[in-house]
Amino acid sequence: MSHSPRLIRAALRNYASAVFIRENPMLISAVFMTVAATAAFEKASRIAAHGGATALFAHRTAFVFFWWYVAFYLPACLMFHYWRQVRSNLAVSIPHLKDTEFTALVLLLVPVCIAFAAPLILLHAPVWGAIALATVAMAGGSVMSFGVPNGQSRKVALSKAVLFLPLMLAGSQPQYLRLILFAAPLPASVITLAAAAFIVSGLRFYPARAAEEAERAEHRADLAAARPRRTSPIVTLFDVIFRVITWKPAFMADRPMPGTLGVRSGPIGTVLVQGLQMALFLFYMPAFAWVQGHDFMKALIQIAPQSLGFFGAITIFGSGQWLLDRSDWPPLFMAGRYGGRSGFSQAMANAFRMRAIELALIDALLLTGAALALGIIDPPDAIPTALSSFALIFGTSYGASLPLLWHEIGGRGFTMALALAGGLGTMEILGTGLLHHSPRLWAIAATIMIFACGLAMSRIAPRRLTTMDWPIESPSPA
Secondary structure, X not given: OOOOHHHHHHHHHHHHOHHHHHOOOXXXXXXXXXXXXXXXXXXXXXXXXXXXXXXXXXXXXXXXXXXXXXXXXXXXXXXXXXXXXXXXOOHHHOOOXXXXXXXXXXXXXXXXXXXXXXXXXXXXXXXXXXXXXXXXXXXXXXXXXXXXXXOOOHHHHHHHHHHHHHHHHHOOOHHHOHHHHOOOHHHHHHHHHHHHHHHHHOOOOOHHHHHHHHHHHHHHHHHHHHOOOOOOXXXXXXXXXXXXXXXXXXXXXXXXXXXXOOOOOOHHHHHHHHHHHHHHHHHHHHHHHHHOOOOHHHHHHHHHHHHHHHHHHHHHHOOOHHHHOOOOHHHHHHOOOOOOHHHHHHHHHHHHHHHHHHHHHHHHHHHHHHHHHHOOEOHHHHHHHHHHHHHHHHHHHOHHHHHHHOOOOOOHHHHHHHHHHHHHHHHHHHHHHHOOEOOOHHHHHHHHHHHHHHHHHHHHHHHHHHOOOOOOOOOOOO
């Protein structure tokens, strides 16, 4: 039987194995969030004792913030392991492995959901609402665990992509989570079932369809490359737009780079992309409030510091990717374009530094411009805010590089955890220290120290990379 209890027990035991701990780069981040949520629980208990669970969700509180992201990262850890199992090269040849792993994970997610709901219930939240909110948070975390073809429909993949960032942002806006937490039993049950169906449907893996999907993508790319170019006003217009978006000044000339460092767009394209991201974070929650009958502009101005802080954090969350995925390094190095190991390491570190400077400068200008336009900072504070934002984003971009001081670049878990911590720190300093009426002295002092650490790491990183091994490997299947 494909669902033999013995096989399911064996699959469940793997979630408590050394392999699960050692090979799971998201686990350290999940532990970090769990410790932070546990530390904030006592204060949350005091708040709930006086004002009930409603008081916890009326404003941004540390417990709700960290609890929300624990509910993202822990399910992502479990699903990372699941996808590594079912998408391995041997999985198809092992009878019933795919179905057994699927059943084991679904069984495991049920007590995990109850465990997430338990703290909310202890804080006097309604049982059905707590379960519904925990399931919705886990649905967001399920999106983080895979990104390669799995044979599912494009509609499923699109729905996950559309919902992921808004759900991430909702953790910093708990007043909107109350709509789920305090929903009546029937709507709460419907929400729970819908979120659970969303999670379970996203776990199905269809190897044959996934292979066909990858082949079709390659075939479409080959056809596009071979197709003769048509000339028409629309094509000409798109060519002009493409050249503008990808234009780079001479000092940013393209060189062969890994995919994580070889950015196609130029400064103008980056400004457009970052501007669209900022607009998404700024307007999503106020639009949701407007649908609920609240004043749009009032909600926009009230939420703007936190929304802009989250926008700044998004840049940091991916800052360690150049160290996590290094499968392109050996071929590039052996091609001899950069000289020896020292020259290659310097080139990789320089490429990351230039990208960090570009993003920090563009983000600082966008953040300051938006804060001025919304009136959440005064004109005299514009220059200090812009300089501090630049220093903060540049410095925290190097947080993910800190493991280079004591660990080989294979320390994926520490790299991801420090990128996460840097993003959360950026969000807090921007949201409460720099963009809330006027820059605070503590925030300016913190940005100076962070910027100094970033400068130091930008000098240390090339030397440390020179002494480390770059194994020829493939990216993790998840």
